[in-house]
Amino acid sequence: MTKTIFISLPVADLDKSVAFYKAIGFTNNPQFTDDTAACMVWSETISVMLLTHAKWRSFTTRPIPPSTSSEVAFNVTCESREAVDAMNQAAGANGGTADINPVQDHGSMYGRDMADPDGHIWGAMWMDPAAFPAV
Template identity: 70%
Template sequence: MSRMIFVNLPVADLEKSMAFYQALGFTNNPHFTDETAACMVLSETIHVMLLTHAKWRTFTDRPIPPTDASEVMLALSCESRAAVDVMNETAGANGGTADINPRQDHGFMYSCALADPDGHVWESFWMDPAAIPSDTP
């Protein structure tokens, strides 16, 4: 069995966050969704659990970071440079913030960073491993 990742994120508005992730291509798994949480699926191995603040607090007493803080940057690979741009633009048009950091273009790798409505940072990137310069550590 392949290992899976479930990224758990606290969200202020569950419906708004679900709509944001659906716009980015995630689908909802209704078996793990209720009024306090939603399971958003990107692939067979990548799931994002959106948790209301009340639900989040049943798992930890640690504070929820403010929307202008970065606790982690989650990177998602894309099939092309164009797909990176589309994800970034889609985020900005659906309640998130596009281009929160300068775009990175190293020739063999290209990326954009965006934030969801709660400030969680995602980096969409494309990489061509065959084009990595031989002198790159």
């Protein structure tokens, strides 16, 4: 079996969150989606499980942090600087918050951070592979 990552996130409004993640480039996997959870796919090996608060609480008794809290930040790579900008713009236009931190432009590395409707932090980033030595 291929090693994959499934990130589980509690969300207040499942439909709103699904729309947000679709807008920033994820696709829905209906095989793992119902009225309590939605599987949103970034790549063949990375998926995000959006769980209603009730579903989340069936897995843990730990409290759901407020949307103003930062428990973790997720970063995904994009094909270009323009794709990073487009993802950040889509986040802001679809219920999230664009540019929650300053834009990071280091020439060969470029990134912008956003938050989803529940305050989960995502960073879109691009790196120029030619700028880094081969190992």
